[in-house]
Amino acid sequence: MNHTPHTLLINPTITSRSSARFPLALLHLSTTLDRDGSSRIIDGNMDRDFVDKTLHALDERSCTAVGISVMGGPQIEPAIAVSQAIRAHRPDVPIVWGGYFPTLYTETALRAPYVDYAIRGQGEDSMPELIAALHAGDTAKLPTINGLSWLRDGELVHNASRPFSRNGPPVVLPYDKLGDPRRYLARTFLGRRTAAHQASVGCRFRCTFCGVAAMFGGATALPPMARLERDLQYLKYELGADSIQYFDHNFFDREQDMIPLLEIMARYELPWWCYARADALLNLSESTWKLVRKSKLRMAYIGAESASPSMLKEIRKGTRPDQTLAVAELCRRQGVIPELSFMVAPPENTEEETEHTFEFIRELKRVNPQSEIIVYVYTPLPESSKHEKDRGKRASTPLRDQQGEPLVFPSTPEEWTQKQWVDYACHADAPWLNDKLRRRIHDFVTVLRCRYPTVQDLRSPTWAKRTLAAAASWRYRLRRYDSPWELNLANRIVRLRMPQVSGL
Known part of the structure; x- marks a missing residue:
């Protein structure tokens, strides 16, 4: 066994390389893990073969655990893929999920056979404590780690929540762990x-x-x-x-x-x-x-x-x-x-x-x-x-689908990969919408973004944006949003940028 713990941190793919930004959560986490050990970051946004790279990393060096940062929506599927691959390749290595998804859907995450621990909320203090306990083989420490949820003899255990930490990184983030950090600019x-x-x-x-x-x-x-x-x-x-x-x-x-x-x-x-x-x-x-x-x-x-x-x-x-x-x-x-x-x-x-x-x-x-x-x-x-x-602070009307049935949220990570739930997580669709309103929203957004192309769009040529703005002007002026077939056709060619999808 190594004298100090080593942690592999994974950011599953969630966006294109051109839209990739620094995985700030893992960089912050790495600074705390490195105080009493070491860590490595693999970013699936830049390394498309991140699953294979993860398995190679496990072969190259002994790991105390693998930490996987998981958002909802499109990141669930690659998070499952890398977790399953790790479990099959190295079943002895503990897998820890942290971030937005396991914080909000803790029990759902822990129901998966490839998730051993879930960190709720901030991980900068909880994760190093967990890694230290796992490295020492001291499972008696697990109940004392605030912010940790885990399985004990098949039963879900939710430790006390960890108070909000106001401590920031004492040093510049370890950007060099990303290879050439300039590729993220x-x-x-x-x-x-x-x-x-x-x-x-x-x-x-x-x-x-x-x-x-x-x-x-x-x-x-x-x-x-x-x-x-x-x-x-x-x-x-x-x-x-x-x-x-x-x-x-x-x-x-x-x-x-x-x-x-x-x-x-x-x-x-x-x-x-x-x-x-x-x-x-x-x-x-x-x-x-x-x-x-x-x-x-x-x-x-x-x-x-x-x-x-x-x-x-x-x-x-x-x-x-x-x-x-x-x-x-x-x-x-x-x-x-x-x-x-x-x-x-x-x-x-x-x-x-x-x-x-x-x-x-x-x-x-x-x-x-x-x-x-x-x-x-x-x-x-x-x-x-x-x-x-x-x-439970204020009573809210139960959510229901189009048929009036109570909305039942997914109970496993796999269910969250279904299109309807990916769309729900991305605020793109909801079970109570009918097709007519769904089309109405889509058509309004199409007319609006053609009439007023975003300044964030550096890819589309100026002449194309001006042409689309002129073509959409009569529809916008007269509120004729329905079935903008000509704008949809033009968008297939110009492909205007959509900030709600691609971000800045």
């Missing part, structure tokens, strides 16, 4: 070499539909100024990044806490994109907006969610439709593009709410034509997947 509308980064973690808001709220329970942690400066210095001067895509769950928190961070970003002047809230941006003072402009914020992704005040209240969003309109106007004045996301087709008043949202989007476009619009289908989390603090 992408050409985007922000710049030619856009780097992904996460400064803060969590969100202090508790939206009932949000996986971030389920993961972190309304907590957030901002980075120390020195750490942000250290990271930006490395990304800009060592890797050559010329812009940043911040994956912070909610970048703008309280203004007084943001000012020191914005002052650092203003010095580096790296154009950036982030997630934000309408109320937070509206509450910024003019002096802070001056810093925001100097730091070169180009686009803010804002969860508008709904045009209905009652729905916003129901999902505990904490914002209002008038604030959405106000922030679109504010962004226009400040030179920032608002990327506004909406959730249509809720389980109740499905068609009425959807048409109301369409009209609200048109109003937003009148206020600020540069507003980018992302349309999702509203697919709420099951009650069992919410954070333990939020379960």
